Amino acid sequence: MLVKKEDSNGIWVFAELCGGSVRKVSFELLGAARRLADAQSEKLAAVILAGDGGASEIPEEAIAFGADEVYVVEGPGYETYNTEAYCCAIATLAEKYRPSAIIIGATDLGRDLAPRLAARLRTGLTADCIDMAYNSETANIDWICPAFGGKLIVTISCPDSRPQMGTVRQGMYDLPRRSDARRGRIIAEPIPASPESSLVRVLDTVVSAAEGPDLESAQVIVAGGHGMGSAENFEKLYRLAELLGGKVAASRAPVEFGWIDEGCMIGHSGKSVSTKLYIALGISGTIQHVAGVKSDLIIAVNKDRNAPIFDIADISVVGDANEFVSALVARLEK
Numbered sequence: 001m002l003v004k005k006e007d008s009n010g011i012w013v014f015a016e017l018c019g020g021s022v023r024k025v026s027f028e029l030l031g032a033a034r035r036l037a038d039a040q041s042e043k044l045a046a047v048i049l050a051g052d053g054g055a056s057e058i059p060e061e062a063i064a065f066g067a068d069e070v071y072v073v074e075g076p077g078y079e080t081y082n083t084e085a086y087c088c089a090i091a092t093l094a095e096k097y098r099p100s101a102i103i104i105g106a107t108d109l110g111r112d113l114a115p116r117l118a119a120r121l122r123t124g125l126t127a128d129c130i131d132m133a134y135n136s137e138t139a140n141i142d143w144i145c146p147a148f149g150g151k152l153i154v155t156i157s158c159p160d161s162r163p164q165m166g167t168v169r170q171g172m173y174d175l176p177r178r179s180d181a182r183r184g185r186i187i188a189e190p191i192p193a194s195p196e197s198s199l200v201r202v203l204d205t206v207v208s209a210a211e212g213p214d215l216e217s218a219q220v221i222v223a224g225g226h227g228m229g230s231a232e233n234f235e236k237l238y239r240l241a242e243l244l245g246g247k248v249a250a251s252r253a254p255v256e257f258g259w260i261d262e263g264c265m266i267g268h269s270g271k272s273v274s275t276k277l278y279i280a281l282g283i284s285g286t287i288q289h290v291a292g293v294k295s296d297l298i299i300a301v302n303k304d305r306n307a308p309i310f311d312i313a314d315i316s317v318v319g320d321a322n323e324f325v326s327a328l329v330a331r332l333e334k
């Protein structure tokens with residue numbers, strides 16, 4: 001169904017469940033979508049799909065994190081993710097309520113669900129966004145995402161059809177403040193899943209071990225690049241991270257040299273982080289790397305005063321990264 005701009009209202013965030021709880025990215029998106037909804041004077045709604053009774057306290061939680069309304073679809077066929085059932089249920093809701101935007105986390109599930117849903121609703125989808133902003137001149141959402149293999153950061157909008165749709169990476173926004181005093185409306189929508197008519201059957205769910213350390217929730221990251229020079233030098237970063245209570249990460253070059261596992265790579269094709277402190281040591285700062293970095297404070301150390309990493313750094317140190325690490329470790333050990 002084609003929905004026109006003037007016939008739509010309300011920003012929706014799909015609240016993805018994992019093991020019975022909402023994924024962190026969905027709460028982050030509720031916070032960001034709250035700002036979009038306020039900017040365009042629209043309501044913010046969360047959409048929850050779960051097995052019988054599986055939504056439990058989650059609607060109240062979504063309201064505490066910023067939703068005005070929560071659409072809850074519960075029943076057999078929704079306890080585990082099924083592309084067809086989930087897509088059909090959300091499309092049914094969207095056709096009934098006509099939201100102006102649907103925002104989904106760029107998780108494995110979200111990346112599977114969003115394109116199918118967009119096709120079903122005959123609208124556009126901007127995938128893998130790193131930011132969103134309401135454009136008051138066009139009255140559209142500007143979806144900001146890396147393009148051409150991360151060589152460019154582009155702004156995409158969906159000017160005519162509704163809902164506007166985007167998947168957004170985890171770690172792009174801080175968690176919103178939870179307020180249990182907030183009040184909202186919970187709307188139960190009985191949409192039968194009819195798993196027997198589905199072409200897809202979920203036979204088993206295997207939870208894979210997380211790839212590498214949990215960098216996404218680290219507050220401090222000590223990240224090394226090619227400029228660290230060798231595996232031995234790179235090893236020194238672990239002591240610095242330990243002293244700062246942080247984790248070690250890397251740009252792509254050290255991963256390719258085998259100095260560190262791929263699960264520790266930050267950037268467009270690695271992990272996205274949102275930290276209090278990010279120390280970039282011997283990292284040039286290509287767009288593919290910095291696309292994954294969000295931090296309250298960025299300290300960059302590079303021999304080249306023109307290195308692009310200095311464009312995003314709060315504190316820029318022109319010098320040798322190894323000397324910097326040794327000096328800082330010595331100071332912190334005192």
Ligand SMILES: Cc1cc2nc3c(=O)[nH]c(=O)nc-3n(C[C@H](O)[C@H](O)[C@H](O)COP(=O)(O)OP(=O)(O)OC[C@H]3O[C@@H](n4cnc5c(N)ncnc54)[C@H](O)[C@@H]3O)c2cc1C
Pocket residue numbers: 149150224225226227228229250251252253254265266267268269270271281282283284285286288289301302303304307319320321322
């Ligand atoms: C499709 C695609 C996706 C990509 N995805 C990612 C990604 O997710 N993450 C990622 O990181 N990269 C990614 N890349 C690779 C990216 O483009 C860069 O090649 C990579 O980030 C470079 O790593 P680097 O900065 O460590 O190394 P380099 O580019 O080699 O830079 C090394 C830096 O160290 C400095 N230096 C040298 N010696 C010293 C010293 N002794 N002290 C201080 N500074 C020193 C140099 O001046 C230089 O700035 C991707 C590339 C493509 C094409």
